Every structure is written in C-alpha cells, then in structure tokens.
Amino acid sequence: MILTFIGTAGSGKTTLTAKFGQYLEKEGHNVAYINLDTGVKSLPYTPHVDVREMITVEQLMKSGLGPNGAIVKSYDILTPHAKEYANEISKLEEEFDYVLIDTPGQMESFLFHDFGSNLMENLREPLVVYLFDPNILKNLYDYCFVRFFALMIDLRLSATTIPALNKIDIIKNELEYYKKYLDNLEYLSSRLRLDPSTQGYLAYKLCSFLPDVISSVRLLYLSAISGAGFEELETVAYEHYCTCGDLT
Ligand code: GDP
Ligand code: MG
Secondary structure (H helix, E strand, O other), X not given: OEEXXXXXXXXXXXXXXXXXXXXXXXXOOOEEEEEOOOOOOOOOOOOOEEHHHOOOHHHHHHOOOOHHHHHHHHHHHHHHHHHXXXXXXXXXXXXXXXXXXXXXXXXXXXXXXXXXXXXXXOOOOOEEEEEEOHHHOOOHHHHHHHHHHHHHHHHHHOOOEEEEEOOHHHHHHHHHHHHHHHHOHHHHHHHHOOOOOHHHHHHHHHHHHHXXXXXXXXXXXXXXXXXXXXXXXXXXXHHHHHHOOOOO
C-alpha cells in the first residue's frame, strides 16, 4: 500500500510520515519511507529512497539561486528521473506492507510540477492524504475550500484523495465544532446560504454541489504528535487497497 502525504508547508507531512510509520511498525508491519523533499535538512525517519541523493536546494543556493528558484530547479533536475523513482517505489511496495511518501514542504512543487504528476501516474493506485492545518479554518468559506481542494488534488494527480485535519491536539475543545462543518456538507451549505456577500454565494453554490461528488469520502481527524486517528487512517488505507478506491 502506498500512502502519499500532501499539504501546505508545516501541515505535518514529515512528522506524520515518521509517527504513522512507527505506529505501523509497532503493529507488526514493515514500512518503507520515501523522502521527496529536496529542501529538508534533517528527517525524523530513515528514508529508503531520498531525492536529496540526487540534488538539494542547499547545493543549488550555493551556486547562486534564491530559495524559490532553487526549489523549482531541483524538481526540474529530478523530472527526467520521475519514472525511475516510481519504479523504485513500486519495487518497495512489493517488499513492504506500507510505503509512506513524504512530499515537498511547498505543496505546489509537487502538485504543479511535472515531477509530481509523472511520479504519481506511474504508481499503482496510490492513496493521497491531503493534510490541512486547523489554522486555515477561519471562516465558513474555508471549510468549503478544503473539501474542494482535496477534490482538486484528486483531479490533478488522478489519485483518490482523503482530506485530513491534522494537529487536532491543539484544538481539543473545538474539535466538535470543526467536525460539524467538515463532516456535514448539507449543514455547511445551509449556513452559507445565509451569507449575503458574493463570496458567500460562491461558497454556497460550490458547497451545494460537493455532496454529489464527494459525500461518501471520509474525512480524517489526526494528530501526528499524539497519534490520534492513526487507526482510522490505517483502516482507510486498507479499505482503499481492498476495494480499489471505494471509501464509502
Ligand atoms: P511539513 O512541512 O508538512 O513536513 O511539516 P512538519 O512535519 O515538518 O511539521 C511542521 C511543524 O508542525 C513541526 O513543528 C511539527 O512538530 C508540527 N506538527 C506536525 N504535526 C503536528 C500535530 O499533529 N500537532 C502539533 N501540535 N504539531 C504538529
Ligand atoms: Mg516536510
């Protein structure tokens, strides 16, 4: 089973890769770890595949590029090798129960660069977990946005994508509030309908359409630090591979 963690910088991809991997190992599974981040300095897991063996952001910055230019250049360098990486990962999938893929800190380096799409299209049924942080859920539009964004990732990478709210340990008391809007799209729509602004109308229209396409996709509530939700994540991964994408 291949699980790919995607999310904005700081959403917890690297921490979750390490901690969920440890959890699976304790359960008796063998786990392979893949690092696709050319900019990371140190990792809390030992990678079986590490793109930094080919190129790092640090090396490129030493040759005069700024941080953004160096990130883009690093993936330009990796792109011709995307298929080789996919083959290596696929081989590991045969040997290991789980392959956990930690993606670049900056999500756009993976989503909007050929390296990411070329790699993903050469993997067999990878499951993507889209991590988002409670801090981005400031108003009701944001709840609609994150559910839509998971769908956009699904389309962009042609891979089943599960949205996951990470860092629930920092919102303990408000978790039920977050769940009320994230889990119940009808309720969210009914609240958005009351908003008279243009954005309110847009969010309402988008949100009303969501149940047609994603109502059956489960949302995960995780804490990479405390391990909350790991059992659910394991179940979702298992169901994905045993039912080939049906996560109802
Ligand atoms: P990445 O950029 O997505 O790989 O994010 P990291 O895994 O490097 O995490 C960024 C920061 O968020 C680090 O300081 C982590 O310790 C912290 N972090 C990650 N997951 C959690 C979590 O579940 N709860 C809390 N409280 N902090 C977390
Ligand atoms: Mg990271």
